[in-house]
Amino acid sequence: MNIKLISFDLDGTLLNDQHQLHEKTIEAVQAIRQKGIKTLIATGRMYISAKPYVNSLEMKDPVITYNGALVMNPLLDQEIYHSPIPLDIAKDISKRLKEGNYYLQTFLDDTLYVAEKNDFTLKYENIAGVEAQVVGDLTEFMDKGPTKMLIIEEDESVQIEIQNFLLDNFSDEIEITSSYPSFLEITKKGISKAVPLKKYAEENNLKKEEIMAFGDGLNDLKMIEWAGQGIAMENAHPGLREAADDIAQNNNQLGVARYLNDKFDLALEIEAEVEKEKN
Missing domain, CATH: 3.30.1240.10 (Hypothetical Protein, Haloacid Dehalogenase-like Hydrolase; Chain: A; domain 2)
Structure with missing residues (x-):
């Protein structure tokens, strides 16, 4: 895999069912960036609601919010793109x-x-x-x-x-x-997470084959279908799992962190934390 950008959904994907972001997930995302791979958030949440997680993950690339209707620069808290309902x-x-x-x-x-x-x-x-x-x-x-x-x-x-x-x-x-x-x-009409993701890829000369996306809901479907590697969570909607190229383990069991650790050889100590989460 020659992945240069990874897009992550929040709820049901990076976050567990208590809306928490585990330190091992943060560690995995940071390790991905250390390999020179860009990372960004694509969520249905409001920007103000997503921002605490963006800060914890130290994200610097644009934040896709409201299912693609608003894109923000997290460093300046400035609007990049906004397409409201008439x-x-x-x-x-x-x-x-x-x-x-x-x-x-x-x-x-x-x-x-x-x-x-x-x-x-x-x-x-x-x-x-x-x-x-x-x-x-x-x-x-x-x-x-x-x-x-x-x-x-x-x-x-x-x-x-x-x-x-x-x-x-x-x-x-x-x-x-x-x-x-x-x-x-x-x-x-025409709004989805895939639209700003595709635009960002074009602006950075990235091919869709170089992009990986993680999600769990139907609002992730177009993004998962468009990305070169669309990864659905084990807990995802059946329609999303069917459309995905691969499946990551459950969001309550550090599914994203474990997938990244395995596919990108991050050598992180994660399995012990998974056992703690189960107990």
Whole structure:
């Protein structure tokens, strides 16, 4: 393998189910960079939510957030690329979802906004480590296109109903994907993690065959399919595992660190830590 760039998802990939980044994972990513391989994060998270992990990993390359809708320079905290949902489309979606009494979150200026807080809000706040801002009617509140909109619905049949409704009415304007089973994540048409990853590769004269990508959710699918080496986690969505070139072990068992250690001969002491994690 002549890999020159590796892209990592966060939740379910680099992070365990408690949203923690293990020191051995940090050590493995740093060892990869010492071999001259570039590393970057590609996540569905907000930038402010991803930044603590970016800092812990000492990432210097662009951070892909909101499933590809916002790319940031982590050294300067400056925007490199931003492609929000058009305001009129966002307002229409918000209005119709409110009529159906569905739960919706919107993200503007890297801030989370909700009409009111409930258990879904608390669930997201716990995952993301951010606090939602309550603004009442989201349709009236939005004065510009949001970076992303997020529906949380735990009933699978209702989730399918919502997704079908959105596709029937907005398929030409939006993308719908998911990073968690109860999430429906909406971005502008054409947005995916693969888009900025491909752009970064072109800017750095990298071929897709020289790029490896790790992920676990459907929001990683296009990135995994595009990369020369797409690696799905053992805990990944079945559709992602099917599309991947290889499988890394479970995210709760240092899957990424173990894969990197094996494939790139990093000679790190990891297996003892895996046994500790099991116990």
